[in-house]
Amino acid sequence: MEFLDANQYLSLAAYVGVEEAGVPFPVPADALIMFMGYRVYEGVANPIVVVVVVVAAATAGACVLYWMARLIGPRFLDRFGRFLHLTPDRRVRAERWINRNEVPAVVIGRLIPGFRIVITIVAGAARASFWTFLPSAALSALIWALIYMGIGWALGKQYEQLEPAIDADPRIGFVILLGALVLAGSVVVFRMRRKLVLRLWRRASERAADEDLSDNGSL
Numbered sequence: 001m002e003f004l005d006a007n008q009y010l011s012l013a014a015y016v017g018v019e020e021a022g023v024p025f026p027v028p029a030d031a032l033i034m035f036m037g038y039r040v041y042e043g044v045a046n047p048i049v050v051v052v053v054v055v056a057a058a059t060a061g062a063c064v065l066y067w068m069a070r071l072i073g074p075r076f077l078d079r080f081g082r083f084l085h086l087t088p089d090r091r092v093r094a095e096r097w098i099n100r101n102e103v104p105a106v107v108i109g110r111l112i113p114g115f116r117i118v119i120t121i122v123a124g125a126a127r128a129s130f131w132t133f134l135p136s137a138a139l140s141a142l143i144w145a146l147i148y149m150g151i152g153w154a155l156g157k158q159y160e161q162l163e164p165a166i167d168a169d170p171r172i173g174f175v176i177l178l179g180a181l182v183l184a185g186s187v188v189v190f191r192m193r194r195k196l197v198l199r200l201w202r203r204a205s206e207r208a209a210d211e212d213l214s215d216n217g218s219l
Contacts, residue, residue, distance in 0.1 A: 009049060012036060013057040020061025022068070022117055029058075030113070030148050037152020047153075051145045058141035059134070062110075062120050066133055069124025095126040102128050106136035111144060 016029045033054060039045035098105045098119075106128075109119030123133050 008045060009053050013053050016054055017057035017061040020058045021064045033145060033148040034152035037149035038156055040149065041153045041156030047149065050149055054145035055138055055141045059138045062137040065120045066124040069121040070127060095122060098123050098126050098128050102132050103136045106133055107140045110137065110140040
């Protein structure tokens with residue numbers, strides 16, 4: 001904690017970048033971003049700097065993982081895909097989804113808790129366009145940073161009220177943090193999936209209408 005106090009932005013960049021490069025940590029970077037949001041509430045962290053650091057580190061880490069997956073991804077997924085819950089059938093569908101809807105697939109997929117690393121690996125293994133992946137990953141990181149920093153800032157007053165109880169039993173703080181992460185993740189997933197379903201349904205309806213017109217024209 002003392003190191004974080006003295007080097008908060010450097011620590012944030014290193015933690016986020018390494019995790020985005022595919023190295024798992026026991027505590028997700030979401031929690032650290034929320035903590036930095038609380039630091040913003042305290043007035044000891046600059047919100048603009050926090051967002052810039054998260055976006056830069058997350059994008060850089062995601063690019064490293066993308067190119068690793070592009071070079072060795074297919075062989076890696078063939079052997080260890082099951083540990084990522086990527087069966088061959090799911091992998092094919094994920095690759096098709098990315099190839100057809102690359103920008104929304106990367107932006108939305110990387111916002112889903114537990115799926116951010118997977119979607120990056122699949123994008124690299126599927127050889128999706130890097131120059132499309134790069135801004136998509138950056139946009140997703142921006143949304144991610146704003147959401148979790150905002151949650152940490154909004155919970156500032158509540159944390160101050162619960163601080164005596166948390167100091168007495170740190171497990172209380174962990175439970176609160178975990179609950180906030182689950183709640184935030186659920187809200188993001190619900191909203192993003194709803195938008196994605198509506199978009200895909202609209203495209204399917206337009207495609208069906210085009211096919212009907214083609215059939216009628218051929219008759």
